[in-house]
């Protein structure tokens with residue numbers, strides 16, 4: 001640690017006013033400097049898929065006016081790559097751009113769970129599954145922080161909608177929070193140690209996330225060991241003193257002259273412990289200290305990063321359907337490819353809001369396809385529809401005419417920018433009507449229609465996909481998406497993305513449907529842990545395309561599943577072989593399900609995954625180690641993770657519904673049995689072998705040596721009133737139990753345990 005910025009020494013020298021000032025930014029994007037002591041300001045900047053550095057003289061809230069930066073695939077796309085190495089490499093590139101622009105902390109990644117397909121910000125989040133989200137976030141944070149630049153893991157927590165986002169209370173039971181909405185944060189915090197965590201805007205069970213002590217201190221710091229700084233989402237603080245007491249170190253942007261004054265007053269009045277303030281100030285100083293070690297670089301590597309963005313976009317696209325196979329196209333000289341859809345010329349490659357990047361350049365699919373086809377192949381374009389949603393029969397007619405004379409059609413559809421953004425949720429998940437009207441007409445005009453989609457959140461595809469021979473979902477895949485699409489369509493690259501969220505047949509099938517976006521300031525997470533595929537699987541619902549699904553131009557074979565219990569770990573091994581004629585990447589997905597459980601659990605849950613790159617004919621061994629936690633659920637009664645002894649199914653597959661290998665494993669648990677007392681039911685006493693023995697002995701003793709004619713020897717009665725607490729049964733004549741027997745047996749059990 002350099003002596004000129006020693007956080008501990010500086011803390012001693014700061015006045016109360018300076019300490020209060022440090023717990024607020026100095027402006028929209030900087031922490032507060034203290035010139036007297038040589039403490040500089042630190043710059044924070046969005047965002048997760050490209051830097052949004054507002055120029056020093058720029059308008060802070062204006063979008064699209066930031067300094068040019070590479071726009072990488074958004075999280076909706078990167079989530080579909082299932083590729084932790086890729087996330088790491090993008091992290092490095094983001095960090096290098098941050099170093100070039102004097103940014104110390106990148107405000108990302110965002111890993112809120114895609115609870116509903118309608119969330120306007122789904123494009124900024126990875127997945128409907130916490131393991132996938134948490135592992136990708138870990139890799140991205142590792143990549144960024146390996147270059148000495150900080151991250152801000154956001155938005156903590158349960159920020160799963162935009163409607164009423166600054167006030168709505170996400171009403172979620174603890175088990176659901178732990179298993180679904182906190183689990184990804186837990187993975188990233190404990191394995192990647194982000195420099196900062198950003199609190200969410202919303203309330204969680206009635207308390208603003210910015211003032212939520214249980215979230216920000218009990219869970220984040222005390223349980224997960226987080227040692228970094230907690231920053232507010234921009235404008236999320238409503239009571240600065242309460243937020244500080246809850247564990248929120250830095251308020252952004254600052255309410256200058258209000259929050260700082262409130263902190264000073266609270267310390268003077270004794271309402272705020274000075275030590276609490278000191279802890280937060282220390283964390284801010286530690287951040288400043290880390291930021292000072294960042295080595296600046298000159299300029300950004302525009303070309304190399306654009307190429308990385310293109311390679312990344314290739315690995316993010318999901319080939320949903322490929323009848324024939326229609327893709328890749330193999331046009332011969334003299335043939336015509338009809339490129340239809342305004343998106344081919346005016347690409348949609350990122351979402352709107354705080355993550356909006358001012359790209360260094362933009363590839364269009366139209367240009368890239370024209371450049372990529374062999375000599376002598378004509379690429380002809382027709383817009384087909386307008387992006388402003390106005391019907392235009394002329395455009396549609398031209399597109400149909402072009403389709404009729406072409407040898408193949410590639411039609412670019414998607415969700416217009418105005419339909420999905422930070423700040424508001426969608427109201428439906430359909431493609432615009434003019435696109436849906438055009439598709440059957442194109443299919444009527446040409447037998448080979450390839451549908452390429454660009455959208456941040458999922459769209460209903462049942463109808464649209466039926467008019468296409470192949471469907472390629474590209475999400476919002478960054479500034480080089482156009483080139484990547486051309487690579488995939490022409491077979492220069494092989495698709496390897498897999499769905500990070502289920503595409504349901506219809507919105508109504510999604511488990512959040514009846515509780516989204518809530519009302520009167522509350523949104524009830526009534527579906528509990530049954531989010532995304534966990535919900536569709538529990539109800540055995542048909543879906544359009546399942547979680548984990550994605551096709552390739554080659555095929556993969558799975559074999560040799562071997563499961564070994566080693567200590568308390570379970571090692572899963574198998575071999576994957578590329579059985580086709582092309583190089584390709586497969587995502588091997590490992591799911592766990594509890595065969596019989598005392599609580600309601602998902603049929604199966606993703607616990608591990610590996611992306612392997614295989615040449616034709618090549619085999620690769622895959623090994624994953626599962627921990628007891630991977631088999632556990634959050635037990636509200638026990639207040640902790642609980643592995644219930646018994647049989648578990650381990651399934652390995654290419655999607656959540658394409659499971660190629662399955663086996664079971666028997667696990668034991670050395671956890672103490674649940675404590676029992678007079679309010680425990682007879683069934684609970686009898687389910688615990690040692691407790692059952694004690695109870696039987698006490699009943700025999702208390703009934704002159706005979707248990708006959710007591711409830712213990714009457715199965716019918718046990719079925720009827722076995723769910724009564726034993727202290728209630730004690731009051732029932734004929735049960736064989738008495739208050740004295742209950743007192744004795746409870747005391748005896750406590751003595752033996």
Ligand code: BGC
Pocket residue numbers: 046107154233234354
């Ligand atoms: C967003 C954050 C973002 C911040 C700063 C907020 O509105 O929710 O994700 O980092 O603004 O732009």
